[in-house]
Amino acid sequence: MPYAAERDIQGPHELLTAPGAPFAVLAGEDGRLGYAEGPRTLREFAEVTWAYGERPFLVAGEVTYSYGEFFAAACALARRFTEVYGLRRGDRAVVAMRNHPEWQIAFWATQLAGLVAVPLNAWWTEEEFTYALDDCRPRILLVDGERVARVRSWAGREGVPGIVFHAEPGEEAAAGFERYEELGPADPALGPPEVEVRPGDDATIIYTSGTTGRPKGAVATHFAQAGAAQNPRYHAALAALERGLVPGQGPAPVTLATFPFFHVAAFTAVYSAMAVGGTLVLMRKWDAREALRLIHRHRVTHYGGVPTTALGLLRAAAETGLGLGPLTHLSTGGAAAPPGIVAGCPEEVEPRNGYGLTETSGGVLANCGDSYRRLPGSVGTPTPATEVRIAGPDGRALPDGEVGELWLRGQSLVRGYWGDPAATAAAFTEDGWFRTGDLATVREGLVSVVDRLKDMVVRGGENVYCVEVETALFGHPDVADAAVLGVPHPELGEEVAAVVRLHPGATAGPEELRAHVGRSLAAFKVPAHLLVRDEPLPRNATGKVLKRELRAGVEAALPSS
Structure with missing residues (x-):
């Protein structure tokens, strides 16, 4: 039985999801849950924004x-x-x-x-x-x-x-x-x-890397994106009720937008603002002290970003003595949130963490306020239009407390990958469940992601797929073998590292190899640490590199902090 169908129906959740309530859901012909009310297309969602008239929407420097x-x-x-x-x-x-x-x-x-x-x-x-x-x-x-x-x-x-x-x-x-x-x-x-x-028309194609190392275009319909626009509104209303407040009261939020707009996490922030006539304050590039200045200047109430930038903002607030001023909400996403965020978040600021993917069109789980402070390692509860299954090897749902693969199904999930039916079939079950590749568990009604099945590094919220970087390294004539993996970083969460074996007599060094990768891949994918070794890389009987054996040696070779 999917987790969404087993939730406690008493309390704030019931007030928001009962028949006729703002976030009531219905099962469609395909069995997937969807919101009973609300927009069905992004055009419909956008058309109502004209009613906000002269309210500021986008602020960038002196331009509004x-x-x-x-x-x-x-x-x-x-x-x-x-x-x-x-x-x-x-x-x-x-x-x-x-x-x-x-x-x-x-x-x-x-x-x-x-x-x-x-x-x-x-x-x-x-x-x-x-x-x-x-x-x-x-x-x-x-x-x-x-x-x-x-x-x-x-x-x-x-x-x-x-x-x-x-x-x-x-x-x-x-x-x-x-x-x-x-x-x-x-x-x-x-x-x-x-x-x-129409609701079933395609609205977006957002590229995400896959295990082949080549980006795949995740295709979301208008109905899916309309669901994604409703999801953060539900979690905001739930958090308000849990604090004893009435959702929707008070001034519209002013949000400091730090996620790049092409990132699905930015879509969540934009949808949240547009739905209630809020303001987005933009930055050209991230700078913690500049962010703090903008927060005070524009009376910013909501901050959203990857854990790296959140930690930098908290440090700047402490070092300058300015504090977070008007800020009331501090949300992180895109990577695992370190405990330092909760520890450094003032009591008057509500911390939030969540989980979402390109394939879910943004955030579908969230952990807010007291729940987040109590269990900072959890990504929280799903939206009403999102079902969660912790699946065992046979795909059946596991009981609470057991670790399995996190599967998701619901309105905001994409319909598949552009022009790639094989990848779509590999990622989605016939009845619409998406296999995330993440290992998770449910305890006390909260979902926690404990590991990843996919060979991927999450660097400051950006996904780096190891095969893609390995392919770039193999393009150098001196490289005989290569393996790419993630190593811990105190702020980014992870950094990209590579272990390379050269052909006999080859002389390429780490900087030359890093420069080679940088000529074909974005800078955040270039290995921050690159080790050249003489002996063969460890492999199993099928020829797969044993990265677990490599990781200890790589981490031992890293400069001490």
């Missing part, structure tokens, strides 16, 4: 977009997609830029036009971009001036047009590209184009 300005700009761009570029429902549109306010305009314009948004990792190299572009075959590219050089060759070869946001000063627009700033002001009297967007 109100909800009215944002919605008018998104509608104008959506109309350009359909009327000028001739794009139609289901066409893919790549979004690749840093956290500019216009990222959100570009993304929501795609949803208003019925397009499929493909947010790409802004840190990727040209080679990584090219792979994803070849895979999803977009019909338009929405990029910033820093990214345009990485997609220009592909766009020229394929004849795909693009729009450049924040073009570099003095740079000529690439052939087939136009500058967003030259499109003219948006007419607030015009709404979105007349396009029918």
Whole structure:
């Protein structure tokens, strides 16, 4: 029996999920749970934001977009997609830029036009971009001036047009590209184009690496993303009731946005803000003291980020003596939260931790407040529209307290991987359960993730798949064998490490090999520690490297802190 069906129905959860309540759920024809009320598409979700009018939505430096300005700009761009570029429902549109306010305009314009948004990792190299572009075959590219050089060759070869946001000063627009700033002001009297967007239509393709080492495009429908937009609202309402408060009362939240917008954790933060007319304060790059300054200047109430940045913020607050000021909520995600976060969080600030994946379209479990302080190692309870199973080797549910693979099913899960039925079949059961590859257990109604089945390193919230880095290392002519693994780091959670054996007579050193990897992979995937050894790497009878045996030697060789 799935965990969601066994939950205690008394108390705050029942108030929120009883028939007719805001977060009541129903089982669909496929057996998956979904919210009975609420938006069914992202277009429907976005259209109501015009009602927030002059409330500030996006703040970046001295630039502020109100909800009215944002919605008018998104509608104008959506109309350009359909009327000028001739794009139609289901066409893919790549979004690749840093956290500019216009990222959100570009993304929501795609949803208003019925397009499929493909947010790409802004840190990727040209080679990584090219792979994803070849895979999803977009019909338009929405990029910033820093990214345009990485997609220009592909766009020229394929004849795909693009729009450049924040073009570099003095740079000529690439052939087939136009500058967003030259499109003219948006007419607030015009709404979105007349396009029918249906719940079962694809809304997003978000790339995540797989065990093959190549990124896979996880495809979420509008119905799935609409569920993802409801999930954080449920956990916020539950946390309020558990504190004796009435959900929805008080001023709208002001959130410091630290996750890159292409990351699913950022979607959770954006949905939370948009649903209630909240404000997002953006940062160009992470700096703890700058974050603290923004918190005090803009009266920020909510912070969300990876544990690394949360620890830095707490240190800055203590070192400067400024404290966290107006902050009332401090949430972490993307990686395991170290105990130092709870220990350093003031009593008046509610700490939160959670769990989500690209395949769940963001957070689906959360642990808040007193529960988090009591059990900081837990990722909490699922949303009403998410079922949890701790599965044994045969797929059957294990009893509480036993460790098994964490399986998830519910509204916000993706429908599969773009153009990859084999990967979809491997990840999803026939009745819709997603095999996360994480080992977990349930105790006292709370889910705790205890280990990973997947060969993956989580570095500061970014997934690094070992096979991908190993493939890059094997591309160097001096490398005879290589193994990549994660080693502990006090703030990032893990760092990437590699053990390499060279061909006889080869002379490549660690720095040369790291530079080689950096030419094809993003910087966060480059091994922070690289050891060159003479003896063969330990392998089992089937030829698989025994990384457990390597790990002790790697950690012993690390510089002491």
